[in-house]
Amino acid sequence: MNDIVKNLENVSQEALRALEGAADAAALEKARVEFLGAKGRLTELTRSLGTLPKEGRPAAGQAANKAKEEITQAYKRALAALSQAKAPSQALDVTLPGRKPAQGHRHLISKTSHEICQIFAKLGFSVVEGPEVETDYYNFEALNFPHDHPSRDMQETLFVGDKLLLRTHTSPVQIRTMEKTKPPVWIVVPGKTYRRDDDITHSPMFNQIEGLVVDKGITMADLKGVLTAFAAAFFSPETKIRLRPSFFPFTEPSAEVDIACVLCGGQGCRLCKGSGWLELLGSGMVDPALYGFVGYDPEQVSGFAFGMGVDRAAMLKYGLSNIRHLYEGDLRFSRQF
Numbered sequence: 001m002n003d004i005v006k007n008l009e010n011v012s013q014e015a016l017r018a019l020e021g022a023a024d025a026a027a028l029e030k031a032r033v034e035f036l037g038a039k040g041r042l043t044e045l046t047r048s049l050g051t052l053p054k055e056g057r058p059a060a061g062q063a064a065n066k067a068k069e070e071i072t073q074a075y076k077r078a079l080a081a082l083s084q085a086k087a088p089s090q091a092l093d094v095t096l097p098g099r100k101p102a103q104g105h106r107h108l109i110s111k112t113s114h115e116i117c118q119i120f121a122k123l124g125f126s127v128v129e130g131p132e133v134e135t136d137y138y139n140f141e142a143l144n145f146p147h148d149h150p151s152r153d154m155q156e157t158l159f160v161g162d163k164l165l166l167r168t169h170t171s172p173v174q175i176r177t178m179e180k181t182k183p184p185v186w187i188v189v190p191g192k193t194y195r196r197d198d199d200i201t202h203s204p205m206f207n208q209i210e211g212l213v214v215d216k217g218i219t220m221a222d223l224k225g226v227l228t229a230f231a232a233a234f235f236s237p238e239t240k241i242r243l244r245p246s247f248f249p250f251t252e253p254s255a256e257v258d259i260a261c262v263l264c265g266g267q268g269c270r271l272c273k274g275s276g277w278l279e280l281l282g283s284g285m286v287d288p289a290l291y292g293f294v295g296y297d298p299e300q301v302s303g304f305a306f307g308m309g310v311d312r313a314a315m316l317k318y319g320l321s322n323i324r325h326l327y328e329g330d331l332r333f334s335r336q337f
């Protein structure tokens with residue numbers, strides 16, 4: 001019995017030395033496990049009390065409790081001392097430069113939209129905006145889309161009410177601007193647009209930039225000149241464009257505008273599907289029928305308009321293969337621009 005009490009005292013002394021001498025958190029933990037752990041030395045000794053004759057157990061039990069209390073207190077003291085005296089490597093060094101907070105930047109879509117508007121601003125255009133929830137009147141009717149005409153099917157519309165919809169293009173702002181302003185009008189209109197459309201080059205929400213010029217003596221040559229200057233500034237100085245006959249209810253004649261393929265320069269490759277050209281935007285001369293809706297005199301003025309996909313422009317400029325990259329919010333993608 002005396003042996004056990006002696007042993008308990010020895011273990012307690014050893015434990016105190018180990019705990020007080022622990023130089024860091026790892027050494028302290030090692031000492032804790034060695035003495036107080038489930039298979040630790042104190043625990044083993046305490047278990048062996050059951051083998052003692054009955055009359056010796058109370059004294060041995062008291063010695064075991066005393067040893068446990070001493071060791072536990074010593075552990076707590078050592079833990080407190082260690083957390084107060086931080087190692088030099090963890091100490092606060094007030095001479096170090098501060099950590100810079102992560103800084104965001106414009107998303108590629110906003111950056112591209114801004115860049116496009118800047119180019120047109122230098123050519124004398126003003127930037128205006130319009131509502132994303134539009135009426136049937138501005139989105140279709142005043143743009144010369146006849147009621148129940150199949151041309152309305154060109155734009156897969158998302159309705160939010162009877163005659164209320166998410167605008168399918170930025171063209172309604174042509175009408176809104178002409179209603180409020182007398183010619184000359186030189187505007188670009190950046191903004192979000194919506195359609196029931198979803199594949200690798202089409203998104204249900206996308207961005208357009210509308211261009212509208214109404215002035216004296218404006219011809220198709222002005223349209224081509226402005227868009228050639230734009231393509232040179234946005235893509236590269238040698239970028240060629242071509243106009244292809246097309247149809248929009250609000251322009252006559254209408255033209256689809258292509259740029260020479262940014263990858264092969266017009267030779268024909270996988271990106272341009274061998275044609276050498278990539279489609280960029282829709283355009284045309286403002287149909288005089290629109291002037292009737294806004295009170296302009298078609299004998300006095302003429303104009304051109306165009307509508308460009310900003311997502312499309314960014315995809316062409318940066319060689320993106322899938323429009324979804326622009327909307328997934330993956331920082332590994334966004335940080336590249």
Ligand code: FA5
Nearest residue numbers: 169171197202203206280281282283305306307309312
């Ligand atoms: C129009 O939206 C006409 N309002 C453009 C216009 C304006 C013509 C003024 C004449 C005068 P279109 O449906 O082709 O046209 O769209 C124009 C551009 O928007 C397309 O060339 C394409 O780049 C982009 N676009 C159209 N649908 C989507 C979509 N779902 N996702 C991404 N981009 C799209």
